Amino acid sequence: MAFGQEAIEQLSQELVGGYNLNARLLALLRRSPLDGRGQERAAAMSQELSRVFMVSLFMLSSRESSRPVVDRMASPAATITEGSIDERAPAKDMRICGGEVAPPRKGRENEVTKKEITASPHSDGYQWRKYGQKNIHKRKFARSYYKCMFSHDRGCRAKKTVQQHDSSSGHRPMFQITYMHEHKCQQQTVPPGEATRSGHFDPQPQHAELDDDTMASCLAMVIGGAAPAAPSSSSLSPPPVGASPSDPDGGRTPSPLDVSTGLDTGISCGLPCAPVKAPSSSSSSSLLLVEAISSSDRAVYLPAGGGLSPSTDAIAMDDTYFPCSPLFSPVAARSISRSDDEPMAVAGFTDTTSAWPHYS
DNA sequence: ACCTTTTGACCTACG
């Protein structure tokens, strides 16, 4: 694995952000009982945690070319964030979540400094002025051209282009941002999410960038090349056998990637998934890796909020949360034996026999 | 009146 310094920094920022967010989530959850607004906040934080892990996995897997998981992926991570872009990269690497970016015609003498995929293209902390828009060959959405607000005043050559991803229609739109030239204007960055002078306003929190379907799709590819995300839960029927009528979520309809917010040892996974129990991570410092053994598709179950090292015990990670999604629907599970002698925690599934909803 | 965005025309790199 050959991480560049910038990639390491970005990965660190993601993980630190997830760490802090998890601490806030735990604090929120301990402030029981949660009202409706509290539940919404907790759900949002939980989703954001999933995103943090997904992005981190992307970044890792993009560098772990030897890993089979990457072979099954369509190299999405190459465009999540690239600190140093190699323009010689073949076009087939320019994909994300099944979307395809046309091979770039070599541009003018612009020095590409960074590329990234984001749902909030205007929350990078700089102030930009739009100076053009262009329909690009074989692209559904026009490309927008921005230059630094201080390009005239301070001779800053920084530019960026924003291209909405063709595959993002129907989901929350995703944008490919290409930055050219470094800022030389010393402009003071504005907090992400704030309106800028140019009127840019990011309506979403900076990191709440991926909707559930997108995350499920991407996570599926990260984890095992699974099929694209299932349809939204609203179209599902019937509810799983294991669903508790006393669901603390008050019967809200969970998203396919809904995760548990249970605080006791039993993690009650929201609909449409059957409840999943996992041991408290406080009893074990190891990662919780479980795979289905009687499913036709072997899938690794990844803790959505767990897997932290013992050094993170300060935030009292009581439970390990599983992404609850059809992609992860367990039939039965066993622990994965590992070559090292670190003990594995084993998740026990409270309901391994009931039928899971069929997703086509 | 001022500022930003839009949009069509023009410029230019590339095959």
Add this chain to the structure above:
DNA sequence: TCGTAGGTCAAAAGG
């Protein structure tokens, strides 16, 4: 050299 397509300019439009 020419056609194509991406990038930029600048007038017009809009807030």
